[in-house]
Every structure is written in structure tokens, then in C-alpha cells.
Amino acid sequence: MAQIEIRDLGIDYRKPKSNEVFSAVDSVALSVEKGEFVTIVGSSGCGKSTLLMAVAGLVSLTRGSIEIDGKRVDGPGPDRAVVFQEASLLPWRSVRGNVKFGLEMQRWSGGDLNERAMQMIRLVGLGRFSDYHPHQLSGGMRQRVNIARALAVDPEVLLMDEPFGALDAQTREIMGTELLRIWERAKKTALFVTHDIDEAIFLADKIVVMGRNPGHIKEVIKVDLPRPRNEAILDSEEFHELRKRLRAHLAEDMSSMQLVQEVA
Amino acid sequence: MIAELFYRRQALVLGTLSMIGIVAFWQIAVDTGFINPFFISTPSQVAVEFMAQFEDGSVATNVAATLYCFAWSLGLAAVVGIVLGMLAGWFADVESALEPFIWFKYSAPTVAFYPLFVAWLGYGRPTIIAIAFLFALTPIYANTLSGIKNTDRDLARAARSFGAKPLDIFLRVALPGSVPVMMAGLRLGVGRALTGVVVAELFGANAGLGYAITYYGQLMQTTKMMVSIVIVVVLGVLLTQILSFLETRTDSWRVDNNR
Ligand SMILES: Nc1ncnc2c1ncn2[C@@H]1O[C@H](COP(=O)(O)OP(=O)(O)O)[C@@H](O)[C@H]1O
Numbered sequence A: 001m002a003q004i005e006i007r008d009l010g011i012d013y014r015k016p017k018s019n020e021v022f023s024a025v026d027s028v029a030l031s032v033e034k035g036e037f038v039t040i041v042g043s044s045g046c047g048k049s050t051l052l053m054a055v056a057g058l059v060s061l062t063r064g065s066i067e068i069d070g071k072r073v074d075g076p077g078p079d080r081a082v083v084f085q086e087a088s089l090l091p092w093r094s095v096r097g098n099v100k101f102g103l104e105m106q107r108w109s110g111g112d113l114n115e116r117a118m119q120m121i122r123l124v125g126l127g128r129f130s131d132y133h134p135h136q137l138s139g140g141m142r143q144r145v146n147i148a149r150a151l152a153v154d155p156e157v158l159l160m161d162e163p164f165g166a167l168d169a170q171t172r173e174i175m176g177t178e179l180l181r182i183w184e185r186a187k188k189t190a191l192f193v194t195h196d197i198d199e200a201i202f203l204a205d206k207i208v209v210m211g212r213n214p215g216h217i218k219e220v221i222k223v224d225l226p227r228p229r230n231e232a233i234l235d236s237e238e239f240h241e242l243r244k245r246l247r248a249h250l251a252e253d254m255s256s257m258q259l260v261q262e263v264a
Numbered sequence B: 001m002i003a004e005l006f007y008r009r010q011a012l013v014l015g016t017l018s019m020i021g022i023v024a025f026w027q028i029a030v031d032t033g034f035i036n037p038f039f040i041s042t043p044s045q046v047a048v049e050f051m052a053q054f055e056d057g058s059v060a061t062n063v064a065a066t067l068y069c070f071a072w073s074l075g076l077a078a079v080v081g082i083v084l085g086m087l088a089g090w091f092a093d094v095e096s097a098l099e100p101f102i103w104f105k106y107s108a109p110t111v112a113f114y115p116l117f118v119a120w121l122g123y124g125r126p127t128i129i130a131i132a133f134l135f136a137l138t139p140i141y142a143n144t145l146s147g148i149k150n151t152d153r154d155l156a157r158a159a160r161s162f163g164a165k166p167l168d169i170f171l172r173v174a175l176p177g178s179v180p181v182m183m184a185g186l187r188l189g190v191g192r193a194l195t196g197v198v199v200a201e202l203f204g205a206n207a208g209l210g211y212a213i214t215y216y217g218q219l220m221q222t223t224k225m226m227v228s229i230v231i232v233v234v235l236g237v238l239l240t241q242i243l244s245f246l247e248t249r250t251d252s253w254r255v256d257n258n259r
């Protein structure tokens, strides 16, 4: 059985003030195998974050269900950890203090908290910076802390919402390679939201392409590029093919958006 | 960094120079007969009188009396303001329930309650403390309230994703995030508590700096009165500076503070 099983998922938001209901995600079905790296790609506003937050247990479901290892999701749990786009680190805590946060919340009992935190900090390559505060770090370093904090609680599933979205192109590429290195060692199931096509292909075993109005899954594409991966695959024939296919999807979305605007 | 240090040094130098300038102007204006010393005394006379009052112990007595009321009123205002502010910042219903009192406090001058407190508590320290407490309460309450209420939603959500319960979020996200704003409230509260004590002492007391000011004021002994006024000013600056210092210590993690 798959590790994550999403069935007929629908999420409605009530618009503030008016009583209008607006469907952000509808009829989404998806299975993710244990250890799989799944990227979710789509134009902005198509419900990627909503879907991910639903798996995290941070938004409530209107229809359908999400199961993880056969257990229904009805709130956050120690089997999942989230890396958010905005750094979302506690600014008054040091790097180590931040990495310890999740462990404290889950009353972690696997030995010394400091030890565990330092281990994760070294894993993401920030060993020398454990006493720094977030405002002393670059954007890329802050996201490494976020990843360390999520990995520290040893979740089954790692949920990432455009974690490199605010970084420049070069840092982003480095972080992608780094993330794969870490993921290959930690062997976690990963759900990774992005709107960057190359990033989506580079990381994925499986790409979920989403469309809008309401957010739905347009296609699920398997990626068979060999691992471990490095920048060289960006020039491979298969990568180009996938890129073309994803471009076509997103272009379709764009033109349907323009149509809506022209009508309105 | 160096430019900043230079700028701070420069600000300090300029501030000191302008103070010296005013004191010198005050002395010269009186010496040359430009101003009648009866209204304002002179710095040299005030200095001599200060030494006299210092030696006969009345400076110590008055400062002690004022600081006693100050400490009580600030302490009470801090406890009540922070506790109510935290409750109101966390529970919107508590904020709504307290709202009318806050508006009342903002629009009605606190001294107007003086006779009422005298009726309840009599002349003397309890009344002085009560007035100064009310003076200091508002900024402490208001800042604590806004600090807790404006807790970063993204941080709260991240905490929730790790299984934080509401109490965890309050203690580990909302509260530490509010400390700098609360310290700013306390700094304002310090100034207001001191003002409150001195104002209340003007009306009715048997010791304290405010008492000394009215006492000598009524006797038209300007020099003796100026001694206490100067002490109040120095105390106010000193106490506020201490709090400013503590404030910068607590918000060193703020981005705009260190960059
Ligand atoms: N809390 C919310 N309340 C109301 N509408 C929301 C809320 N969060 C997101 N939305 C709307 O739902 C849609 C999907 O948003 P989101 O999941 O953030 O998309 P994406 O992450 O793909 O950009 C958008 O139209 C957005 O405006």
C-alpha cells in the first residue's frame, strides 16, 4: 500500500466577510510510495500550498480524505514535518535553538536534544553557525536551518512549500543538489511544491502537474533520470523532453487565465 | 559601524554641549541682570543649595520617599498591565471587555481622579501610588496587548506544524516575540510613573520631591525649589536610560536593529 493516499480531496475556503464559498482544490487523488520524491508544479494560485497544507494537517478538508500509512490525517503529527517558503524561524533563537524547537514540541525522548540538533545542523552543512541567529544568516542558510529543523524530528514524510522560492537562481540550484544529497541519506518520502519547471524535474521521481479553477491534478509524470543526480542531467535529452511537456502545460494555464481576464 | 559610532558620539557631544550652553546662558542672563533671579534662581546658587540639602539629609529623605512610591506604582502597573495585556492580546473577548476602560483612561485626565482617591485612601502614600499606577498602566497594558496580538502568523503556523498546542504557542512564540514591545511599554511606564508620583505629591504629601517643590514654591524660595526640580529631571532621564538600555538588550535579534 502507498504511504500517502489522497482520495477525492476537496478544500473550500470561505471568502472573508461575504459568505461565498470558493473551491481552492477539488477532486484530487494521489498516491505516494514510501521513499518517493514527488514534486508538485503549477502556476501560482492553483492550490499547490493548499494541497500541501492539507497533508500537513494545517487546513481542514471539505471533502475526501488523506491517509498516511493507513492513518487518517486530522491535524499535524510527528509523522510529518514542513519546510515553509518564508524562513519561519524564531528570530530570537539561535540556529541550534530553532532546530531544537520541533524536538521540544514533540517531547523527543531519543536522547540528548543538543546532540540531535547538532547532528542535523552538521548534516545541512551549518556546523560552524550553530550559535548564529537567523538575522545573521543568508536566505539559503536560513532554509538549511528550516530543513534541519524538519529532519530533526525524524518524520516519515517531508513536506516542502517552495522552500527555495525566495532564493536567487544560483543559490537555488546549489540548494537543490544539496537537498538531494540529504534526501538520499535520510530516505524520507518528500512532497515538494515549486513553480520552477527545472527544479520540479531535477528533484522528482514523479511530477504532479496542477491546473487551476479549481485546483486539480492535470497529469502525473514519472521521471526516470538516474540517481544520484547532478547538474549534468540538465542537458540530457530526457530532461529537455520533460521540460517541453511541462512548459506546454503551464502555457495552457496561462492562456486560460488570459481568457478569463478578457471575459471579465 | 564606525560611522554609526561616530554619529552616536557626535549626538552625545552635541547634546552635552547644548545642556552646558543652556546652563551657562541661565547663569549669565541672571548675572547680567537680564532676568530676575527671584523667578529662576541661578545654577551656582542651586548647586550650593543642593550641597546644603544633601548634607542635612533632606535630599535623601525626599528622593527615598519619591522612589518608594515610584517603585510601588511601577511594580503594580507592570504586573497588572502585563497580565491584563497578555490576556487581552490572546483572548479577543477580554480585549473587548476592557476596551471601554481604556478609552475612558485615554480621554479623562488621570489627575481628575485625585479627589476620589483622597476620599477612599486619604492623603498620603496610598493615594500617590494609586495615581501614579494609573499614569503608568496604559502604555504597559497597550504595548503588551499589541505585542501578543500581533504574533507572527507564519511563526505560529510553523509551530503548529510541529505539534505545538495553543499554550506552547503562547509561551514559546507569542511571549518571547513580544518582549521588545513590552520593554518599550515599560520604558514609557517608568517616565509616567515618576510623573504621576511627583504630580500627586504636589497636591498632598509630607515628604518627596513633589512635596518639596510645592512647599518651597509656596514660600517663594525659588532656589530651594529648583534643587528638587533638577533632581526630578535627572532621575527621570536616568531611569528612562536604564530601561532603554535593557530594551536594546532584549531586541538584539530584531533584524532592523542589527543591520
Ligand atoms: N486562507 C485562505 N482563505 C481564502 N482563500 C485562500 C486561502 N489560502 C489560499 N486561498 C486561495 O486559494 C487559491 C489557492 O491558493 P494556494 O494554495 O496558496 O495556491 P498556490 O500555492 O498554488 O499559489 C488561491 O486563489 C488563493 O487566493
Ligand SMILES: [Mg+2]
Binding pocket: A048, A049, A050, A161, A162
Ligand atoms: Mg503557494
